[in-house]
Ligand SMILES: O=C(O)C1=C[C@@H](OP(=O)(O)O)[C@@H](O)[C@H](O)C1
């Protein structure tokens with residue numbers, strides 16, 4: 437059961453001024469208090485972006501796909517269910533090991549019930565792209581957070597390719613019914629914002645179109661779809677366009693063949709133990725198999741600029757995705773300015789970077805964060821509120837977040853998670869080193885991306901109770 441509670445924060449997200457997204461009748465609060473040094477070696481779960489894509493491409497391929505290290509979080513499990521509902525055979529064969537028998541490009545079957553993506557923007561938007569190239573109709577739905585997020589950015593290009601929204605909610609929001617194209621058209625599309633979800637939706641629809649589909653982005657976003665399409669046998673090229681952009685060209689109607697996918701550990705999840713190790717004095721933590729695709733490592737670059745000790749070893753790669761072992765030691769951090777063009781490579785990490793910035797000496801300015809307003813929550817406002825309630829001086833100026841680091845954080849606050857896993861985990865990390873404990877109102881959403889976060893942090897020495 438989801439319900440709504442009062443707060444002005446969600447007005448910009450298509451919710452009434454008096455509503456706030458909150459969890460069920462039984463929220464699960466948790467308190468985090470300062471601990472001794474964090475130590476040990478862990479492997480955070482599989483990358484969420486790659487996990488969604490492995491299931492979707494496996495379902496669009498002919499033959500069998502074997503996935504190891506899949507993230508078994510709620511977001512990805514909802515994508516797995518949707519692939520099953522669209523006619524693929526999806527089976528769990530062991531811990532984090534999955535097998536998909538696909539239906540071939542354009543071969544999805546009409547689903548019998550609405551596809552429910554829960555809290556997941558990626559699952560919903562990528563599957564919209566895949567459905568848009570098939571002559572079927574599907575209802576897309578999600579939880580209250582996902583229902584508040586913009587879908588027009590995906591529907592606009594998909595409509596140009598011949599898909600139609602036959603019923604929907606105001607502003608292109610969920611729930612909506614998408615009728616895929618019988619004869620999808622290849623297009624050239626310039627994305628209005630740097631978004632791998634928009635790019636991927638267009639490419640997945642383009643698989644079923646004859647001729648070449650091209651996506652042009654001004655700022656390069658994560659390229660897991662391109663790398664994995666190549667791995668499954670598609671003819672796809674990506675070349676630099678302008679200073680930071682890319683032009684991606686896909687030849688339509690390939691026969692994708694089933695493939696083996698090894699999912700590396702998620703750098704966006706690794707971000708939490710990394711920042712915790714940096715701020716808790718005396719810590720020394722090792723993280724194995726962390727994906728180090730340069731379009732995902734903006735946080736590591738920024739933390740190193742702040743003075744963080746993060747050492748890489750055991751560097752290797754699989755299917756074009758690099759990974760490494762990271763050793764992180766507690767470090768004295770200083771404030772820095774983070775340029776706006778770095779945002780796509782660390783878009784989900786600003787919340788926990790703001791925590792690191794609070795423990796740094798000096799001011800950290802994070803520029804160009806407008807996309808944070810349309811995530812699981814309005815992350816710009818929610819991050820500022822998380823810091824403020826714990827005694828940190830913070831300001832939002834336009835789309836920039838400015839944090840005054842004073843080397844320590846008073847803490848003592850209760851943080852509203854707004855149905856957002858990353859707020860919950862960031863606040864718990866903050867409490868690992870704050871003067872007074874930090875409380876989060878609900879930890880339930882952590883299960884969307886990092887189901888073992890609480891036991892894993894405890895295994896390193898974190899004090900959560
Ligand atoms: O493609 C993906 O897997 C994702 C893309 C990003 O969203 P945008 O495409 O909206 O930037 C990111 O925030 C999300 O967590 C995962």
Ligand SMILES: C=C(OP(=O)(O)O)C(=O)O
Nearest residue numbers: 555556557558559784811
């Ligand atoms: C933004 C995120 O995911 P999604 O867009 O898939 O909901 C996230 O995991 O931080």
